[in-house]
Amino acid sequence: MAHAPPELHAIQSSSPITTLRLSQQASVILERQLLSEKNPISALIAKQEDPEKYGIIEQLFFSCLQTGDDRSALLCLEQLTRRFGSSNEKVMGLRGLYEEAIAENQSDLEHSLRKYDFSLAENPLNLPILKRRIALLRSLSRPVDAITGLVELLKAVPTDAEAWCELADLYQSQGLSSQAIFSLEEALLIAPNAWNIHAHLGEVLYTCARAAETEVSSRYLRRSIQYFCRSVELCDDYLRGFYGLILATSLQLRREYTADFTQTPSSTSTEDFLPREKVEKLNHLAKKKLEDIVKQRSVDRQVWEHAQGELIAAKELLNRESY
């Protein structure tokens, strides 16, 4: 295998276009898998089964569900079940996902929920099912139950960064920002170099800071700038990080500008005071970088297709900020 199969690219990106493309290839990929299984000679030649193969099938399963191709999704699920057995935790989680996806009304979903509870009674630490249950509670618009479940889960498994991020998202959706910040910090403690979580934390802090104009919010804003800075330090062409940096520094500039009239500068705490020219410099620099990134990525057609949304948003921000 000299070249990486095209379906592997979809694993890295999550854009709808690649998802659609992948699911359109579903029948081809599945046929190939089936053929290689049926052919005894190739089964003999292949010394060990390719561990990537099942990763691809799982990915295909997700893509098919997203694009509504439930029949291919079922085929994928059957292949996985045949290989790993129906009592495998991950397969159980995937089956639950499939049942949720084909559920037509509320009562079907309730039924899935009861099934999850049932299998959790057997094995209380079945992580995929635990997570599916929380996701289902969320989609049944019972966020409080979902939060309770997630907190229970995190008590047992405090080293799961994914769960902490989900908890942060849930808290944020309920307007509990400080809890969301706490959860994101926990996630960062587990994955300290994740620039996307750094940027996300920056975003949450920025939202908090924007909501009100008080002493606390200015501290939030200050921290938000720090986290955006950290995220672009870790990944120096991270579009989202620069975008956030521009927003946060602009807000800071505006705040300070108006603050000059209303209150004396001595009231701001001195220890985390950021001089105005530095903020200006940062703002300027972030804009420049963002412009470069947008220019660079718009040229490459493939990249443009994948990241259309964020590039357009970035352009719009630059236009808005330029005058």
Next chain:
Amino acid sequence: MALQGTEQTILRDPALFYWILFPITIVMILTGILRHYATVLMNTPPKPASTLAESRERLSLLRGVNLRNNASAVLSKDAFEMRKNYLVSAYQSGEFLKDPASRGQPPANPMTDPAGMEAMMGMMKGNMMMMIPQTLIMSWINAFFSGFVILKLPFPLTIRFKSMLQSGVMTRDLDVRWVSSLSWYFLNLFGLQSVFGFILGSDNAANHMSQQMATMNPAMGANPFQPGQDPDKLYRSEAENLEVMEHFCILDGIEDRILHNIASKEGLV
């Protein structure tokens, strides 16, 4: 000792070569492969935690370790102090323990504790896998081929190698270059690792070195506690580690760093 400059010659039946050298080598390789598969078959994966409380007890320690390692990259002073205080008090009060009631009692005897017993059995099995074939093959070689000189190395060696290359042959004057059958077995035993790596892949179980390494540092996802170890003690020592930690944060002054770094990069381009 042989005379310097003269070549020692021993008349050997060439059949010795084919009937001893090759069989030993082949048998060694085959037992290595067999051992690999037997270990794979008999290997029981470490048992995952079965209840929420058990999992909590295992993983909460990692939380403290994570805080210790990564706090400087993430947390502001307030957030750090809050977490530190929480974890230290929780560790000291034994909040994360599976059953807080049994705290302070001496750890259960690993012989009676079923979980500990299982881990011991696993270790035993691994050791047996190594011991039994080795004993068998060595006694086989001793019984059939002891005392044979089977090959001559094409290069000269110093006298020190004599004990290594000629075990089982009790002659003082034989040139060091001659290798006895028992020595050939030992050479194979230690020298076939790369052959096994080639046949079975790099993380094979025939490689006893890797096995020893594995018992020394178990994987992070598995139970961090050895059988018979008291989690409470580990928690207390972790609490002490956390207590002495000073806060510093790489987010302080990050703006200057960013400005400096990117500006210098832009300047170069």
